[in-house]
Amino acid sequence: MNLFPVLLALTLTITGCSGSEAADDLPAAKRPTIAHLDPDLRAAVVDAAADARADGVRVSVTSGWRSKAHQERLLEDAVQKYGSVSAALHWVSTPDTSAHVTGDAVDIGPNREADAWLSEHGSAYGLCQTFANEPWHFELATDPGGDCPEMLPDSSYRESGPSAG
Ligand SMILES: [Zn+2]
Numbered sequence: 770m771n772l773f774p775v776l777l778a779l780t781l782t783i784t785g786c787s788g789s790e791a792a793d794d795l796p797a798a799k800r801p802t803i804a805h806l807d808p809d810l811r812a813a814v815v816d817a818a819a820d821a822r823a824d825g826v827r828v829s830v831t832s833g834w835r836s837k838a839h840q841e842r843l844l845e846d847a848v849q850k851y852g853s854v855s856a857a858l859h860w861v862s863t864p865d866t867s868a869h870v871t872g873d874a875v876d877i878g879p880n881r882e883a884d885a886w887l888s889e890h891g892s893a894y895g896l897c898q899t900f901a902n903e904p905w906h907f908e909l910a911t912d913p914g915g916d917c918p919e920m921l922p923d924s925s926y927r928e929s930g931p932s933a934g
Pocket residue numbers: 869874875876903905906907934
């Protein structure tokens with residue numbers, strides 16, 4: 770099965786990290802934010818995006834793998850926005866706990882229609898929304914066709930381990 774055209778069709782909207790995402794002319798499959806994703810996660814998203822398109826819904830990855838430096842900047846921005854580290858951690862994880870840094874999470878866009886499609890159909894691909902306050906954030910959290918685990922209220926509830934959003 771040739772996935773390359775589908776990967777090409779995964780469009781990316783990268784915000785706030787132009788330094789590490791300068792290669793906008795590269796095909797999606799070659800961009801670090803996609804290339805460094807866990808291969809199983811990447812394959813699941815590609816499959817889901819193709820099926821969503823058949824339903825007339827565009828599903829794309831707005832944020833995938835992030836460098837630790839990128840995640841640190843996002844957290845610093847969130848501290849500015851929310852006023853404290855503890856408030857920011859409800860929305861942005863640290864570089865040591867973010868599932869984006871390990872390549873185990875994707876943020877889906879470009880709109881809520883895409884999130885809603887994946888919320889409804891994602892478990893068929895093993896993709897689950899993991900935090901109740903982030904309808905755009907998905908991880909491989911079940912076997913394809915399985916049941917997604919109950920969502921955590923937000924990423925601050927996942928205190929340790931390799932994956933938090
Ligand atoms: Zn996320």
